Amino acid sequence: MPPSVAPRRTIAVWAAPRSVSTAFERTFANRADTTAVHEPFTDCYYFGRDRRSDRYGEQAHKVDRDGRWATAQIDGSQGPVVFVKDLAFQAEPYLSDDYLAGITNTFILRHPATVLASLRPLKPDFTEDEFGFLALGRLWRRVHALGQSPVVVEGDTFRSRPAAVLAAYCDRVGLAFDPRMLHWDDGRIRPWSPDEQESQAKWHATLESSTRILPPATRPPVPVPAGLRPAYDRAVRIYEELCDARVRRPIVA
Template identity: 55%
Template sequence: MGRVVVLWAAPRSVSTAFEKAFSRRPSTRIVHEPFTDCYYFSENARSRRYGRQPDRLGYGPAAAIDEIYGCAAPLVFVKDLAFQAEPYVPDEFLAAATNTFIVRRPRVVLRSLRGLKPDFTEEEFGFEPLARLLRHVVEDLSQEPVVVEGDRFREAPEVQLRRYCERIGVDFDSRMLSWPDGRIRAWAPHERESQAKWHRTLETSTRIIPPEPAGHVDIRPEEADVVRRAEKVYAELQGYML
């Protein structure tokens, strides 16, 4: 196995499109959200939102790490949501990997997430876990933070990809900017419906789609504190953004 680069994400931050771009890079293998089954289906799951999958009960952190380390390629690019991985990912893995992050303005995330997971928890909103993971990587593991802003990536994909590649020490390839098929991979039966819903826009695309004009997002009373805390995280990460 070669070098491992991880993109830790907040939900709805264009992380899968960023992952798709890296899938087009030669000599690169993609691992898509290996900690999902730990979080939702394992014996130590933190949520049963999607029901039970008996065949995934034994899927724990070791299985997720084995999935990553089992890839044979000069570069292994892993994308996962920080909230799914944070309770499970071992320090030994984090210390050996290049850890990077992607985030988007909380109100934009909120607008997108509501339609897919209207009863999301604060943990699933993802900003606090992302911030804790970044602080751990920076303060305890002495790594330099690399943070992508999702809409900046959509506005200028080549500029952002070139900057990111330079920061992580790999070559940019122009093939990263387009694709004939937007699917990430064939989905397993237990994930097919959910993943198709979450990635519908990407799966019908052939390139990075520019962002829509920013609009007003109403904040419901029960969301106010969650959004306020997320906006503090976003402000904290701005100084690290490409």
């Protein structure tokens, strides 16, 4: 008989923007047994034939990138563990329930006030969809309806206690914690293509100049503009819903 081969694991972390999700992904990219897949649904959302936004204009070579293309990038990755990170608002429209049921789904987010303070300088005209919480809530409920009880990571807790959070997260998703996840020489997730370099440098400047998870910065509260208040309040309710589940099933004792 041929030797048995352990089945490959696909673990996804679905994120709200500016929630330290790329740094979280970077820790998994440091594992010898793991291939990290970085935001495969971005091109679907912004450039594909079924795109939801034309914010960044046209990229003709990406027009055929749809949900099937994105999931093929995940399924075609090599290694015993494939770790997918994407923003929920980019991925959720293109994910079928059948696909979600076949992977381990987890979530990472930070308080909407923190997200707002970080997002506005980078994308001052962001839409409520790009704020990210509505899709995160929808995806959370879909995963629960499939019978999964997903791990939730609070981004600033992760920054404050990276070793404890990662050890508990790994335990919950069935992996052994590797201390090498906590340090790296190069903060990039992967080499960027020419059309990605400027954008990635802007969005991930802190991570790309780091060699470890940095503690959370202390920032003064940022007033919520009146025009954003309804979206902000909806985001807070979703944040509290997911954090309530985190408290009831904590990943850090």
